[in-house]
Amino acid sequence: MALNLKKNIARPDDFYQELIDMQRDLSEEEAQLMNAKLILILSNHIGDAETLSEAMKLARD
Amino acid sequence: MLNTYTWPEYPYIQSEEQKNGTPVRHPVVIIGAGLIGLTAALDCARKGIKTIILDDNNTVSVGSRAVCYAKRPLEVWDRLGVADKMVEKGISWNLGKVFFKEDLAYEFDLLAEEGHKMPAMINLQQYYCEQYLVDEVMRHTDMIDLRWKHRLISMTRHEDHTSLQVETPDGVFTMESDWLIACDGANSKVREMVHAEFTGQFFQDRFLIADVVMKADFPTERWFWFDPLFHKNQSALLHKQSDDVWRLDFQMGWDADPKEATKPENVIPLIKAMLGNDTEFDLEWVSIYQFACRRIDNFRYGRVLFAGDAAHQVSPFGARGANTGVQDIDNLAWKLKLVMAGAAPDSLLDSYNEERSFAADDNLLNSTRSTDFITPKNKGSRIFRDAVLELSKKYEFARPLVNSGRLSTPTPYVNSSLNTPDEEDFDGGILPGTNCIDAPITVAGEPGWLLNMLGEDFTLLVFGDAPGEREISCGPVSVRVLTVGDDIEDRDGLLAARYDGENGAVYLIRPDQHVAARWRKFDQDKIAAAMARATGQMETKTAAGE
Incomplete structure (x- = not known):
């Protein structure tokens, strides 16, 4: 498996708060659009097709 | 309504065999004198095969219909001696613009590779293409007998030939043919007559196409709008054709009433909203269509061979219909020649189905992908689509994800049973099963x-x-x-x-x-x-x- 499912985020609480804060004042529609953009930006950063496929399958399970 | 083009009316001539009332056996009969049927006749003539084309009408394509012709079909037509006229009359374009809502998202330059005789693509109304093909057919009357106002009404398949009942203004008569090439379009009657399956995905959407003549200059570019202010929640396309005619394409949604939507009083305000109130234009032609992505279960039914839309129907995005149909004929004609001459076994014609159904599936896949991007099927895919478009305004990475139709390119027959796989190392070059690149x-x-x-x-x-x-x-x-x-x-x-x-x-x-x-x-x-x-x-x- 190419996908890293071990701990990899140094300060998890900081990250999570940042993610939530980003959407605090967004409507549901806006939040969904932001999420979609975030997925696309991160997917491009990862690039590797196998890793992306694995992540998509895990998310859907 | 058309001001820039006068349809030719080709004469109906009663055939000798109908006059005599005795069925004559022909080597090859082609059903349909559209782009694909005419191409089939010309390719057969090149190969020394005499053909008869039957067409139920007596003119070329009504409406501009297929507009974009890609390099590979142009190369096939060049082999048949008709591409020069098309390229000369056609429009070459390089610059494309993609709009999202009120903004230009980005623009692209096709930057066609140098060193090819044929351009990457041209835009030309289908009636011109067909007219040039008919002109060429008329130069080969020793090989091709093009019969207008001949409608196939029924057929009987036999092991070594097909018997055809054909209706003309003079009544019904019988013909026989060793081989039949069905190029009678998406609503193929021949396909029904052999009880072939024609399955795939049907899209619940309607598109309005309008040809307009612009009175002032307008850039020779392709403009595609996603969700524009002038046509909310839909898509629109503007594309140049020959004679200062522009193709406009509006997604209308499934609820649109085809009769109402095509009335000038409804079409003209839509066009004005797109082009701006000050742009003067004449409306040439309007049509509304819905589409499906599907193909026939087998391109070959014994001695009946299917090509073009009769064998596969795609969405218009990416201009894959006519382009892939021409390549069907390119694949078929030489195989038919070898089999007819006894120089190859009958099974060579099975490879026509093998190779072209593979290509059709590739086209269907590409066409379906474009359709899914242009007309998202649910809220989730709509959000992703909009996210891609928003990101494409600022970031290069998102632009390849934008799909307003992918330019039709030939499908290599990578797994074909006719290929001999490489045994030696090549650094690139042309892989077995792939079309040759010009130089x-x-x-x-x-x-x-x-x-x-x-x-x-x-x-x-x-x-x-x-x-x-x-x-x-x-x-x-x-x-x-x-x-x-x-x-x-x-x-x-x-x-x-x-x-x-x-x-x-x-x-x-x-x-x-x-x-x-x-x-x-x-x-x-x-x-x-x-x-x-x-x-x-x-x-x-x-x-x-x-």
Whole structure:
């Protein structure tokens, strides 16, 4: 498996708060659009097709 | 309504066989004198096969319909001697703009690769293309009998021929044909008559197309809008054709009433909203359509062969309908010739289904993907689509994800049973099953093009040490030798670069300009084996097992 499912985020609480804060004042529609953009930006950063496929399958399970 | 084009009216002529009332057996009958049927007749004529084309109408395409013609079909038409007129009359464009809501998201330049005789694509109304094809057919009346106002009403299939009941203004008569090529379009009657399956995905959407003549200058660019302010939640397209005619395309949604939507009082405000109130235009033609992505279960039913929309229907995004149909014929004509001449087994024609259904599936996949991007099917895909478009305004990475139709390119027959897989290393070049790429050459001191040198038979393209023979016999079929550095000169070094020919290379090329096999050096036994395979004379085995 190419996908890293071990701990990899140094300060998890900081990250999570940042993610939530980003959407605090967004409507549901806006939040969904932001999420979609975030997925696309991160997917491009990862690039590797196998890793992306694995992540998509895990998310859907 | 059309101001820029006058439809020709071709004469109905009663055939001798109808007058005499005695059925005549013909070698090949083609149903439908559209782009594909006419192309089929011209290709058969090149191969020495006489054909009769039956068409229930007496003119060319009503409306501009297919507009974009890509390089590969233009190369096929060039082989048939009709591409020059199309390219001359057609419009070449390079700049495309993509709009999202009120903004220009980005623009792109096609930057076509140099060193090809044919352009990457042209825009031209279908009626011009068909007219040029009819003109060419009329120059070959010794080989092609084009019969207008002949409607096929029923047929009976026999083991060695097909019996056709045909209706003309003079009544019904019977014809017989060894082979039948069905090019009678998406609503093919022949397909119904053989009870073929025609399945796939049907899209619940409607599109309005309008041709307008602009009175002032307007740039020769392709503009595509996603969710524009002038046509909310839908898509729109603006595209240049010949004679200052512009193709406009509006997604209308499934609820649109086709009758209402095409009324000028409803169309004109929509166009004004798109072009701006000050742009003067004349409305030439309006049509509304819905579409499906589907294909026939088998391109071959015994002695009946299906080509073009009769065999596969795609969405208009990416201009894959006519373009892929022309390539069906390119694939079919040489196989039919060899089988009719007894130079190849009947099973060679099964490879027509094998190769072209593979290509059709590829086209259907591409077409469905474009459709899913342009007309998202649920909220989730709509959000992703909009996210891609928003990101494309600022970030380069998102632009390749934008899909407003992918330019039609030929599908390599990578797994075809006619291919001999590589045994030696090549650095690029043209893989077996792939169409040959053109390159500039010099022939007899004059500039020319590789593809024009490949002819109607098998060709052996040789870089480096050449055999002494001009022609190699492989059983009933012979191969013509074409030597780089002798028969042709590599004018700009592009030929060797595109075929990895610097260290010597030998390419066995099929009559449809697809590579059957390749080696590093000339080997008569290997060529004979590859020829047997490419003409269906060998059971399918993997090369490794031999």
